[in-house]
Amino acid sequence: MLNDWLYVGIFALVSMFLPAAAISIAALLSPKKPNSVKNATYECGMETVGPAWAQMKVQYYVFALIFLVFDVEAVLLFPWAVAYNQLPLYAVIEAVLFILILLGGLLYAWRKGALEWL
Amino acid sequence: MSGLQVVFLIVAIVTLFSGLMVVASRKMMHSALWLILSLLGVAILFGTLQAGFFAIVQILVYIGAISILIIFTLMLTRRVMDDDHPGVIKGWWLPALMAVILFGLLAGFMATWDNFQAMLNELPANPENLAGFGAALVDPAGYVIPFEVASVLLLAALVGAIYIAAERKEKAG
Amino acid sequence: MSFWRDPIVFLINWAKGLLDGIGWGPGWATTVGFVIGAFVLAAGAMFFVVFLIWYERKLIGRFQDRFGPNRLGPFGLFQPLADMLKIFTKELITPVGVDWVAYNLAPVLSVSAVLMMWAVTPFSKTFFGVNISVGILFLIAIGGLGELGILLAGWGSNNKYALVGALRAIAQLISYEVPFVLSALVPVMLSGSMSLVDIVEAQQPWYIVVAPAAAFIFFIASVAETGRAPFDLAEAESEIVAGYNVEYSGLKFGMFFVGEFLHAFTASFIFVTVFLGGWRGPFADEIPVLGLAYFFIKTFIVYFALILFRGTNPRFRIDQMMDLNWKVLTPLALVVIMAVALVNSLFASSADWLRISALLAVNLVIVFAAERLVRRGVKTTRPEVGSRQRPVASPDNVFIQPGSGVKG
Numbered sequence: 001m002l003n004d005w006l007y008v009g010i011f012a013l014v015s016m017f018l019p020a021a022a023i024s025i026a027a028l029l030s031p032k033k034p035n036s037v038k039n040a041t042y043e044c045g046m047e048t049v050g051p052a053w054a055q056m057k058v059q060y061y062v063f064a065l066i067f068l069v070f071d072v073e074a075v076l077l078f079p080w081a082v083a084y085n086q087l088p089l090y091a092v093i094e095a096v097l098f099i100l101i102l103l104g105g106l107l108y109a110w111r112k113g114a115l116e117w118l
Numbered sequence: 119m120s121g122l123q124v125v126f127l128i129v130a131i132v133t134l135f136s137g138l139m140v141v142a143s144r145k146m147m148h149s150a151l152w153l154i155l156s157l158l159g160v161a162i163l164f165g166t167l168q169a170g171f172f173a174i175v176q177i178l179v180y181i182g183a184i185s186i187l188i189i190f191t192l193m194l195t196r197r198v199m200d201d202d203h204p205g206v207i208k209g210w211w212l213p214a215l216m217a218v219i220l221f222g223l224l225a226g227f228m229a230t231w232d233n234f235q236a237m238l239n240e241l242p243a244n245p246e247n248l249a250g251f252g253a254a255l256v257d258p259a260g261y262v263i264p265f266e267v268a269s270v271l272l273l274a275a276l277v278g279a280i281y282i283a284a285e286r287k288e289k290a291g
Numbered sequence: 292m293s294f295w296r297d298p299i300v301f302l303i304n305w306a307k308g309l310l311d312g313i314g315w316g317p318g319w320a321t322t323v324g325f326v327i328g329a330f331v332l333a334a335g336a337m338f339f340v341v342f343l344i345w346y347e348r349k350l351i352g353r354f355q356d357r358f359g360p361n362r363l364g365p366f367g368l369f370q371p372l373a374d375m376l377k378i379f380t381k382e383l384i385t386p387v388g389v390d391w392v393a394y395n396l397a398p399v400l401s402v403s404a405v406l407m408m409w410a411v412t413p414f415s416k417t418f419f420g421v422n423i424s425v426g427i428l429f430l431i432a433i434g435g436l437g438e439l440g441i442l443l444a445g446w447g448s449n450n451k452y453a454l455v456g457a458l459r460a461i462a463q464l465i466s467y468e469v470p471f472v473l474s475a476l477v478p479v480m481l482s483g484s485m486s487l488v489d490i491v492e493a494q495q496p497w498y499i500v501v502a503p504a505a506a507f508i509f510f511i512a513s514v515a516e517t518g519r520a521p522f523d524l525a526e527a528e529s530e531i532v533a534g535y536n537v538e539y540s541g542l543k544f545g546m547f548f549v550g551e552f553l554h555a556f557t558a559s560f561i562f563v564t565v566f567l568g569g570w571r572g573p574f575a576d577e578i579p580v581l582g583l584a585y586f587f588i589k590t591f592i593v594y595f596a597l598i599l600f601r602g603t604n605p606r607f608r609i610d611q612m613m614d615l616n617w618k619v620l621t622p623l624a625l626v627v628i629m630a631v632a633l634v635n636s637l638f639a640s641s642a643d644w645l646r647i648s649a650l651l652a653v654n655l656v657i658v659f660a661a662e663r664l665v666r667r668g669v670k671t672t673r674p675e676v677g678s679r680q681r682p683v684a685s686p687d688n689v690f691i692q693p694g695s696g697v698k699g
Binding site for chain 1 (some may be wrong): 122153162165166170171178179182183184186187189190191193194196242246249250251252253255256257258262265266268269270272273275277278279280282283284
Binding site (some may be wrong): 001003004005006008009010011012014015016018020021023025026027029030031032033034038039042056060063064066067070071074075077078081082083084085086087089092095096099100102103105106107109110115116117 | 321322325326328329330332333334335378379380381382383384385386387395398399400402403406407410411420421422423424428429458460465466468469471472476478479483484485541542543547549609610613614617618621622625626628629633634635636637639
C-alpha cells in the first residue's frame with residue numbers, strides 16, 4: 001500500500017515538472033526585450049495611482065467560513081458512507097440527525113442574510 | 119537507511135524549516151504560503167504512516183479550507199500588498215537560546231525512556247480499515263456521542279461566525 | 292491473442308519484465324518503473340489537450356453556425372499545433388514588483404492539479420495508475436490545490452484587478468465545492484468504498500439510474516468547479532479585465548488555458564467514472580480494451596454536453612451563481628443524501644429491482660419538488676413596457692440660472 005502513495009508522490013513531482021519544463025523551453029525560445037512601458041502594471045491603459053491594494057469585503061470571509069463548516073461535515077460523513085452497507089437502521093438515523101443539525105445551520109445562515117452576495 | 123527513512127528525513131526537515139519561516143518571514147502572505155508548505159509536509163508524513171484517509175483529509179480541510187480562510191483573514195485586516203516589516207525583533211537571541219535549552223532538556227529526559235532507541239515497527243499489512251472506522255463512528259458502544267456533539271460544535275461555530283460577521287457588515291455598510 | 296485483448300497492460304508488463312531483467316533490486320526497479328509510467332501518462336494527457344482544443348473549437352464553431360478552423364490540415368487538425376508553436380515563441384513579459392515564486396508557480400500548479408487526477412481513475416478494468424483507497428476524496432482535495440494556484444496567480448501579479456478577480460474566482464470555486472463533496476457521498480454510500488476502481492466495479496445498474504438527483508447536482512457542481520461557461524465570470528475576457536491571469540503572457544498564459552481544457556475533459560471522465568459506469572459495458576470484463584473504448588465514448592459524449600452548455604447559455608452573474616449554490620444545490624444535496632440513506636436502508640433486504648426502483652422514484656420526486664419550489668421562489672414578473680411614469684422635462688422643472696434674465 002505504501003507503493004501506491006509512492007506512485008502518487010512521483011506522479012505529483014512529474015506533473016509539476018512537465019509544465020515547468022515547457023515554460024522553461026518557452027523562456028529559452030522567446031525574445032526578451034523588456035522596457036518600462038511593457039513591464040508596467042496593467043490598469044486598463046492608464047498609469048497606476050497609489051499602491052496596489054484591493055478593498056476586501058467581509059462577504060468573502062463569511063462564504064469561506066460556511067464552506068469550512070460544510071467541508072468538515074462532509075469529511076466526517078465519508079467514513080460513515082463507506083460503512084453504510086453494513087449498518088443497521090439506527091446508525092442511519094444517527095447520521096440523518098447529524099445532517100439535519102447542519103441543515104438547520106444553513107437555514108439560519110439563509111434567514112440572517114449571510115448568503116447574500118451584497 | 120531504507121527509502122522510507124530517507125523520505126521521512128527530507129519531509130521532516132522541509133516541514134520544520136517551513137514552520138520556522140512562518141514566524142520569520144517578512145511579509146504576512148509569505149507566512150501563509152510557508153504554512154501551506156508545512157501542512158503539506160504533515161500530510162506526506164501521514165502518508166508514510168499508511169494513513170491515507172488522514173493525509174487526504176489534511177490536504178482537503180487544512181490546505182483547501184483553513185489556509186484559504188487564513189489568507190482571506192489576512193487580506194481583510196491588513197493592506198496585504200505593501201506589507202513589509204522586519205520579521206525578527208531586536209532581542210531574538212534570548213528566546214532562541216531558551217527554546218534550544220528546553221529542547222535539549224526534553225530530549226534528555228525522553229532518552230531515559232526504555233524504547234527511545236527501538237527500531238521502527240513494521241505496520242500490519244493492511245492497516246487502513248475505513249469501514250470499521252465508519253462503523254465505530256455510529257456505534258452506540260463506540261463514538262456516536264462525540265459524532266453528534268461534533269455536529270453541534272460545527273453549528274455553534276457557524277452561528278457565532280455569522281453573528282460576528284453580521285455585526286461587522288452593519289458597521290461597514 | 293492476449294496482446295489484442297489488452298494492448299496497454301501487455302506493453303506495461305513487457306516493460307516491467309525488461310526492468311526486472313536489468314537486475315538492480317526490487318526497490319529501484321519499482322521506482323524507475325513508476326517514474327516512467329507517470330511520465331508516459333502525464334505526457335500523454337498533455338499531448339491529448341491538443342486534440343481537445345481542436346474538438347472544442349470546431350464544435351463551438353458549428354454551434355455558432357460557422358466552420359471552425361479549417362485552413363491548416365484536413366478539417367483544421369493542425370490548427371492547435373500552429374497555435375502551440377506560436378505561443379512558445381511569444382515574449383514572457385514579467386511586470387515589475389511581482390513575487391517571483393508565486394507568479395511562476397501558479398500556472399504550473401493549475402496544470403499539475405488537473406494532471407494528478409489522471410493518476411487514480413480506472414480507464415479500463417486493468418489500466419489505471421494506482422488504486423488508492425480514498426480515490427474520490429483525493430480528486431476533491433486536488434481540486435483544492437488548483438484553487439491555490441489561482442490565489443497565487445492573483446496575489447503574485449501585483450495588480451489589484453488580478454487580486455479582486457482571483458478572490459471572486461476562489462469564492463465561486465469554494466462555494467461549489469460543497470455540493471460537489473456532498474453529492475459525491477451518494478456513490479460512496481451505494482458502493483461501500485471510496486476507491487474509484489471499486490465504485491466502477493460495483494455499478495451493476497449505472498448510478499445515474501439509481502440516483503439521478505445526485506448525478507444532476509454533481510454534474511452542475513463540477514461544471515462550476517472547472518470555471519467554464521456559464522460559470523466563467525472569473526476569467527472571461529469582458530469581465531474584470533480577464534481576471535487573475537491579466538499579467539501573464541506567452542506560454543504561462545497558455546498553461547492556464549491548457550489546464551482549463553484538460554480540467555473540462557477530466558471533469559467529464561470523473562462524472563463518467565462515478566455515475567455513468569466508467570468502463571462498464573457489454574463484454575468489457577473479458578476484453579479490457581473494449582472497456583477503454585466504452586470509457587472514451589462516454590467521456591466524449593459528456594464533453595460534448597459541456598461544450599453545448601458553453602455554446603448555448605449566457606453567463607451567470609456572481610450573485611445568481613452564489614444563490615444557485617447556497618440556496619438550491621446545497622440544501623438539495625443534503626436532502627438527497629438523507630433520502631437515499633433512509634430508502635436504501637429500508638429496502639436493503641428486499642429484491643434488487645425493488646430497491647433500485649424505490650431509489651429512482653425518491654430521486655425523481657425530490658427533483659420535481661425542488662423544481663416547483665425554485666420556480667415559486669424566483670421573481671418572474673416584470674413591469675410592462677411603458678407602464679412606468681417617466682419624468683418629462685417641462686419649463687416648470689428645468690433648472691434656470693438665477694440672474695440670467697430668463698423667466699420661467
